[in-house]
């Protein structure tokens with residue numbers, strides 16, 4: 672199948688296996704990555720060395736308060752809620768507003 676790539680996003684290498692298996696199907700980003708739109712197909716590479724590992728289709732984009740993170744979000748990240756909150760704080764520090772990007776892998 673041919674399709675147009677509309678942008679790119681990076682993930683830490685430690686998330687690669689969970690993304691490729693479908694165990695992780697959302698990502699939570701800050702304002703700087705709030706521009707993604709439903710229907711976009713994105714080139715996905717590792718943050719560490721910019722190595723392509725899949726393309727994804729963006730299926731959801733939602734603004735989400737950190738205080739509203741719940742067990743469903745954690746399950747979609749393949750983590751416990753406590754692990755997810757720690758990951759977010761480790762990446763972004765104290766943050767009130769997140770952007771949930773839901774996706775499916777379309778090529779790997």
Ligand SMILES: CC(=O)Nc1cc[nH]c(=O)n1
Nearest residue numbers: 681682683698699718762
């Ligand atoms: C590179 C990077 O910021 N990666 C992130 C950030 C938040 N969630 C996630 O799954 N990946």
